[in-house]
Amino acid sequence: MAMPLRQSLRIGGYIMRNKLARREKFPLLVELEPLYACNLACAGCGKIQHPASTLKKRMPVEQAVAAIRESGAPMVSIAGGEPLMHPQIGEMVAELVRLKHYVYLCTNALLIPKKIDLFEPSRYFTWTVHLDGLRERHDESVCKKGVFDEAVAAIRMCQERGFRVTTNTTVFNTDTPQTVIDVLDYLNDDLGVDQMMISPAYAYEKAPDQDHFLGVQETRALFQKTFANGNRKRWRFNHSPLFLDFLEGKVDFACTAWAIPSYSLKGWQRPCYLMDDGYTETYKELVETTDWGSYGRGQDDRCANCMAHCGYEPTSVFATLGSLQETIRAVRNG
Numbered sequence: 001m002a003m004p005l006r007q008s009l010r011i012g013g014y015i016m017r018n019k020l021a022r023r024e025k026f027p028l029l030v031e032l033e034p035l036y037a038c039n040l041a042c043a044g045c046g047k048i049q050h051p052a053s054t055l056k057k058r059m060p061v062e063q064a065v066a067a068i069r070e071s072g073a074p075m076v077s078i079a080g081g082e083p084l085m086h087p088q089i090g091e092m093v094a095e096l097v098r099l100k101h102y103v104y105l106c107t108n109a110l111l112i113p114k115k116i117d118l119f120e121p122s123r124y125f126t127w128t129v130h131l132d133g134l135r136e137r138h139d140e141s142v143c144k145k146g147v148f149d150e151a152v153a154a155i156r157m158c159q160e161r162g163f164r165v166t167t168n169t170t171v172f173n174t175d176t177p178q179t180v181i182d183v184l185d186y187l188n189d190d191l192g193v194d195q196m197m198i199s200p201a202y203a204y205e206k207a208p209d210q211d212h213f214l215g216v217q218e219t220r221a222l223f224q225k226t227f228a229n230g231n232r233k234r235w236r237f238n239h240s241p242l243f244l245d246f247l248e249g250k251v252d253f254a255c256t257a258w259a260i261p262s263y264s265l266k267g268w269q270r271p272c273y274l275m276d277d278g279y280t281e282t283y284k285e286l287v288e289t290t291d292w293g294s295y296g297r298g299q300d301d302r303c304a305n306c307m308a309h310c311g312y313e314p315t316s317v318f319a320t321l322g323s324l325q326e327t328i329r330a331v332r333n334g
Contacts (some may be wrong), residue, residue: 001208033273040110068263084111126194166196263283
């Protein structure tokens with residue numbers, strides 16, 4: 001599954017135990033959003049469109065940890081908003097790491113120099129820095145000049161301190177195969193991050209820019225050309241090979257958003273962090289009261305162009321572990 005071996009074995013064991021217990025739906029990773037506030041106003045993101053009263057709220061550490069423990073998920077992705085704006089983010093990460101959850105802190109990296117001393121290197125902790133392209137492309141995406149250079153400097157700082165660093169790159173219809181190749185080459189070879197994630201942008205209803213989201217056919221064409229000539233094999237992706245096949249259109253999957261649920265200030269978000277069809281107090285209630293069959297491409301018009309990792313990466317992981325051939329392929333590509 002293109003992650004460290006120890007982590008891969010633990011996740012594989014976790015999935016097998018749930019399968020043996022005949023548990024039909026269970027989380028692999030929780031998208032934890034302890035705040036919505038951010039220090040950037042990216043054109044493709046609608047998170048900061050909440051009312052000012054909501055943007056001022058911060059989730060207590062105890063509430064965040066209790067939600068993750070209730071879900072049982074082995075992995076946590078802390079996002080927002082910008083999580084480094086949370087006054088207790090260091091304490092939150094430390095407690096989740098103490099409980100041996102694998103924690104990915106998703107950040108635009110601008111606050112890392114001020115906050116890095118709150119964190120300690122651990123095999124359970126990873127920085128995930130958002131970079132949508134090289135300097136001009138990324139700064140345009142986040143609507144602020146200079147952010148790319150600051151993010152790169154912060155990544156190098158984390159690497160020098162011994163932290164594990166991954167990146168997350170979102171692509172839009174303004175991207176070309178070459179712009180995607182260029183940023184992945186830079187992150188993989190020049191910057192030397194541990195692993196990279198890549199995903200087509202989801203059309204957030206409240207995003208200021210509604211003109212540059214990819215359709216399914218556009219996404220497939222983009223990745224077919226990007227991954228041509230053996231490029232996939234030389235990049236260190238934090239994705240299963242089957243998810244990369246999915247981006248190219250070589251395979252298709254059903255959405256399993258219940259495996260990467262979102263817990264935010266409002267509760268467990270139905271059905272995923274990309275859509276807002278109400279909230280529940282517990283993960284159990286989310287799973288048992290959501291009509292999962294009504295979501296996904298072909299079921300809900302809002303899902304028509306979605307190929308995001310939160311819905312389809314877990315499906316590819318389950319398919320990988322259900323096939324000896326795909327499991328061997330994933331290990332070889334890890």
